[in-house]
Amino acid sequence: MEIIDKLELAFYKKNGNDFEDFVVSVYKLQFPNLLAVKPQGQKGDGANDGYVSGKLVVQVYAPEKVEADKTIAKILRDFERAKNYGWDFNEWHFVVNDKFNKLHNDIHMAIDKLKKENINFAIKVIDAETLRDKVISQLDKNKLRIYIILNADKDISEFGDFEKVEKVIDALSKEKSIRKIQTVDFKNFSSEEFLPDGIKKLEINVEDNNLFKFFGIHIEKSQEVMEEYIPQIGLDLFTEIGKYIQDVYKKYELKMKPEIALLKTYETIYNKLDDDANLQTAIWVIMAYFFDICDIGKIK
Structure with missing residues (x-):
């Protein structure tokens, strides 16, 4: 629409x-x-x-x-x-x-x-x-x-468009910065102090109520979608994608509030792709997954 x-x-x-x-x-x-x-x-x-x-x-x-x-x-x-x-x-x-x-x-x-x-x-x-x-x-x-204002209550419970997830992953995998990443550069999050509850992390990082609801919906869906998709793309590429998203986010976070950095991270990825509603959802789901498991955003 x-x-x-x-x-x-x-x-x-x-x-x-x-x-x-x-x-x-x-x-x-x-x-x-x-x-x-x-x-x-x-x-x-x-x-x-x-x-x-x-x-x-x-x-x-x-x-x-x-x-x-x-x-x-x-x-x-x-x-x-x-x-x-x-x-x-x-x-x-x-x-x-x-x-x-x-x-x-x-x-x-x-x-x-x-x-x-x-x-x-x-x-x-x-x-x-x-x-x-x-x-x-x-x-x-x-x-x-x-x-985001218009989609704060969007129902994505039935989202399972793996073709669109694959398209996002494929676009990001072509980034020069990803090809230069060494897997060892990606943090071992099991040994880091981070907040594994994405919703609690949202409470710390996001003040805007619409973005909180909108991104929270995608966090809740992201694990189901991504855990099913990871075996199809391989853990190494998956890890590199996470590092890329993390690096883009942190570049913006140095200059602006965490919630604005999230929006800028989305725009950076979105601008590499065609406009498509399911594609937009796929980007948010992928970002939400890494927000949940990585040190993206403040934790206290």
Whole structure:
């Protein structure tokens, strides 16, 4: 499925908290410092689902059906709550999932009135079409992050495309750096201090919730796929592939956070291959396997 089709499908499938999490994730593409705000007991979330201190409050509304009078009441109530709560902001976005049905004119008129009454604030209503276009505008520089956001809950339980795994292995085996590797260079991990539980290692290395879920799914599947495939390619080549992935990752990790290094490692491998959904899954499965068994990522 094309990424834009999958993006539009998300608006139809997501309601309530799922849509709120989705909005926060895509807003972080434009505002990396944006914080997700979770309710605090009786105080709630202060009419604020996403926050950039000194700049922006994002409030999300995702009812099963958008009704003009209820939406207007929520807009007015939430804006006043945000102003009175103590947030430091000059821009307020009300994101409503209308599932591309267009908002009633009364809602736009209510927003126009609110703007006139609050000239010190940049007030915007963001419908599904506007938010979709915001995400599309980020595709050139954030395609991989958007892919992960849209596939964080992807079901790969039935994945067993060994042809695609073989294609990835074959592409990597042709790398000059692999042909120069001596097997003895690959660490004997049984004598090293490392964390054999890939999910626990993810908790240490990955802060982004979407990447955590997405990569965790692949870690859980990787052992089943790779243990079946290793005898077909031979242990020596398998070991060399692991060393190559480890070296690529560590090169990036010297300059950036571990989770960004993971994304860069994927891109390095992906750019050697044709675009194909199963091929993408195969790359993540192979990376996940070596993340689980090797000293890729911090362990404490």
